Amino acid sequence: MENSKVTIHDIADILGIDSSTVSRALNNSPRVAKKTKTKILTKAKELGYRRNHLASNLRKSKTNTLGVIVPRISRYFFSSAIAGIEETAFKAGYNVIICQSLESLEREQSILDTLLANRVDGVLISISMETKNDNHLNGLKLRNIPYVFFDRHCNIEKNSNVVIDDFEAAFMAVEHLIDQKCTEIAHFSGPQNLEIYKNRFKGYKSALEKHNITFREELVISSSLMEKDAAENVKKILALPFNVDGLFCANDVVAIGAMKYLKEIGIKIPEEIATVGFSNETISSVIEPALTTINQPGSKIGVAAANLLIDKISDNTIHKTIIVQTNLIQRKSSLRTYK
Amino acid sequence: MENSKVTIHDIADILGIDSSTVSRALNNSPRVAKKTKTKILTKAKELGYRRNHLASNLRKSKTNTLGVIVPRISRYFFSSAIAGIEETAFKAGYNVIICQSLESLEREQSILDTLLANRVDGVLISISMETKNDNHLNGLKLRNIPYVFFDRHCNIEKNSNVVIDDFEAAFMAVEHLIDQKCTEIAHFSGPQNLEIYKNRFKGYKSALEKHNITFREELVISSSLMEKDAAENVKKILALPFNVDGLFCANDVVAIGAMKYLKEIGIKIPEEIATVGFSNETISSVIEPALTTINQPGSKIGVAAANLLIDKISDNTIHKTIIVQTNLIQRKSSLRTYK
DNA sequence: TATTAAAATACAATCGATTGTATTTATATT
DNA sequence: AATATAAATACAATCGATTGTATTTTAATA
Numbered sequence: 001m002e003n004s005k006v007t008i009h010d011i012a013d014i015l016g017i018d019s020s021t022v023s024r025a026l027n028n029s030p031r032v033a034k035k036t037k038t039k040i041l042t043k044a045k046e047l048g049y050r051r052n053h054l055a056s057n058l059r060k061s062k063t064n065t066l067g068v069i070v071p072r073i074s075r076y077f078f079s080s081a082i083a084g085i086e087e088t089a090f091k092a093g094y095n096v097i098i099c100q101s102l103e104s105l106e107r108e109q110s111i112l113d114t115l116l117a118n119r120v121d122g123v124l125i126s127i128s129m130e131t132k133n134d135n136h137l138n139g140l141k142l143r144n145i146p147y148v149f150f151d152r153h154c155n156i157e158k159n160s161n162v163v164i165d166d167f168e169a170a171f172m173a174v175e176h177l178i179d180q181k182c183t184e185i186a187h188f189s190g191p192q193n194l195e196i197y198k199n200r201f202k203g204y205k206s207a208l209e210k211h212n213i214t215f216r217e218e219l220v221i222s223s224s225l226m227e228k229d230a231a232e233n234v235k236k237i238l239a240l241p242f243n244v245d246g247l248f249c250a251n252d253v254v255a256i257g258a259m260k261y262l263k264e265i266g267i268k269i270p271e272e273i274a275t276v277g278f279s280n281e282t283i284s285s286v287i288e289p290a291l292t293t294i295n296q297p298g299s300k301i302g303v304a305a306a307n308l309l310i311d312k313i314s315d316n317t318i319h320k321t322i323i324v325q326t327n328l329i330q331r332k333s334s335l336r337t338y339k
Numbered sequence: 340m341e342n343s344k345v346t347i348h349d350i351a352d353i354l355g356i357d358s359s360t361v362s363r364a365l366n367n368s369p370r371v372a373k374k375t376k377t378k379i380l381t382k383a384k385e386l387g388y389r390r391n392h393l394a395s396n397l398r399k400s401k402t403n404t405l406g407v408i409v410p411r412i413s414r415y416f417f418s419s420a421i422a423g424i425e426e427t428a429f430k431a432g433y434n435v436i437i438c439q440s441l442e443s444l445e446r447e448q449s450i451l452d453t454l455l456a457n458r459v460d461g462v463l464i465s466i467s468m469e470t471k472n473d474n475h476l477n478g479l480k481l482r483n484i485p486y487v488f489f490d491r492h493c494n495i496e497k498n499s500n501v502v503i504d505d506f507e508a509a510f511m512a513v514e515h516l517i518d519q520k521c522t523e524i525a526h527f528s529g530p531q532n533l534e535i536y537k538n539r540f541k542g543y544k545s546a547l548e549k550h551n552i553t554f555r556e557e558l559v560i561s562s563s564l565m566e567k568d569a570a571e572n573v574k575k576i577l578a579l580p581f582n583v584d585g586l587f588c589a590n591d592v593v594a595i596g597a598m599k600y601l602k603e604i605g606i607k608i609p610e611e612i613a614t615v616g617f618s619n620e621t622i623s624s625v626i627e628p629a630l631t632t633i634n635q636p637g638s639k640i641g642v643a644a645a646n647l648l649i650d651k652i653s654d655n656t657i658h659k660t661i662i663v664q665t666n667l668i669q670r671k672s673s674l675r676t677y678k
Numbered sequence: 679t680a681t682t683a684a685a686a687t688a689c690a691a692t693c694g695a696t697t698g699t700a701t702t703t704a705t706a707t708t
Numbered sequence: 709a710a711t712a713t714a715a716a717t718a719c720a721a722t723c724g725a726t727t728g729t730a731t732t733t734t735a736a737t738a
Contacts, residue, residue: 007723007724007725008724008725008726009724009725017687017688018687018688018689019688019724019725019726020687020688020689020690020725020726020727021686021687021688022725023724023725023726023727024687024726024727026725027725027726031685031686031687032686032687033685033686033687036686036687050455050456051456051724051725052397052458052723052724052725053456053457053458053725054393054396054397054400054402054458054723054724054725055397055693055723055724055725055726056724056725056726057393057693057725058391058393058394058397058692058693058694058695058723058724058725058726059692059693059724059725059726059727060693060725060726061393061693061694063393065434073412073418073421073422073425074415074418074419074422074621076413079412079413079418080413082412082437083412083413083439086412086437086438086439090438090453095404095436095457096436096437097434097435097436098421098425098435098437099425099429100422100425114429116389117389117390117392118392118434119391119392119393256625260625282413282621282622283621283622283625286595286622286625286626287625287626287627288626288627346693346694346695347694347695347696348694348695356717356718357717357718357719358694358695358696358718359695359696359697359717359718359719359720360716360717360718361695362694362695362696362697363696363697363717365695366695366696370715370716370717371716371717372715372716372717375716375717390694390695391693391694391695392695393693393694393695394693394694394695394696394723395694395695395696396695396723397693397694397695397696397722397723397724397725398694398695398696398697398722398723399695399696399723400723400724
């Protein structure tokens, strides 16, 4: 007969011992004799006892809850990161509150308020496109609540991050285009306040330099990287007096938007414009031609971020940046027969 | 100077009144004089007071937390449902714990244990493919913890559900294929223990009957509806002595898998086989030809389910089934020039 | 056996907010 | 002004688990 209302006092009363001993036994404290422990554990099981986390947490002033803030839960990368976070957190006895900023700084701030009100033990955050710094994390800093950035981070010292090497990944992607004999490569970049897009841009530029390809400012277009931006960006590029034959996009969504528009106006991919994206969304393997892209291991990043945060909860003086390996997935959108 | 350690006692001490009055003031009780209320509220704001939910919930024995169980968070339908749930729950002052069963009954059971241990106030669940009934919800029933099924439900009386009309949607989809002059329509169905797949099948059959098209058992294939099942299913269908010219799939994932394979072996879509899916995943508008499918409004379903659960939390005698409207999105995979 | 150290258990305060009951203060009525 | 009534506030127990300190029991040593 499982009854949720069984408390340590009930067990104590039945066994004629003190509730503090019961508590210690249930926490496997060495201060309780083995014989008593088994007696208590048996009775607890028999009565269907379940620890009341509210009471326990109140006493310990811990909530065993982590807050997670992502721009959008429906993006495949974030949903797999969340899956990794949940998995790790649960194993360590933490619950997770998931919130989406929808790319709005204002929402991000109000979410942080909510998380504070809920006294989370730590926060995992991937910042919105509008976010320029970590000022709005002041509440966390003041209360010494640890936080870890993952993927979209702030370039600020003494922060902890789990990220990929955006520079290297972009470098790899662009070098691949060059390898496919592209000579005029355009780049669709994201908001330049975000480190990841800055670094992807730097990687792009650096790859061009290495291979002695002229870098042209006009071929770099920053946008919010939504599907709706794609056609506009493509038009701008095509209006230029350069014969663009390669396109490196800072995410898959804009890459796919661009491909759709290019196909619409009859430009062949990859023959006329070889295209590479970033993130490996589910759609990318489905579109035709399938999109070459950088694979970001979402789940792995989630696991690493959660573990780092849990470490920081016991010792918030830890400052660490973990870099997770990415790889280039070569698909048809960029593979062309050498001319 | 915001300090998270401010309690009602601090406020009470400073103002020289009792903490119970402070508590009542903060809860806007009519038992406190207006003047005192403003005095307390002002001081609370000044000190940066934040209610400790742990203490409050312990006393009220409520957690203000909802549990959500979905098969897989990365499916677009579920992530948008979750977004709707979060939104609604937050507004009503609830937190949400999200868990994924990964289509495993065993995991679903252990998640329910975790949710019980966390004393959630209610549960929203979309059952796994392995789940056959609601026996494993016994823990919830015993403790009178309300729960609401959404999308994937159990066909059990006195349960509350937020669902779509799978029968009607399937009927609509198949009628559309018939309208496109398909005469031998195959159906890829899901596990028959799930109501939604049973109903989609019934809708399929009923549409055939209405239009005097012979129903053939061999043209119905049940599988787990994963991408890996698709090619296998298609092979079975093509091996039959019927000239299949239409395909209605119980979800988009298997539909897309089927399309990929059909294209591979040179069968033209929609000319030779017109195809319709179910759920409107993101990929479906991207694949070529774009997939005709049933649009399930995930966010709307999430909102409705959360609202219904919150209602049940105040009165668990409510038993209600809400049906959310779907619509058919016609795309190229099924639209063929009339022969 | 007496004494001491160590092991096991009991006592009691605490975490912060809530709420039924008791008491004080203010207002209204005759 | 005296009394009755209502309004405002104070008191104190409670939710269930944890934990420092005190006490009792057991084991060890002389």
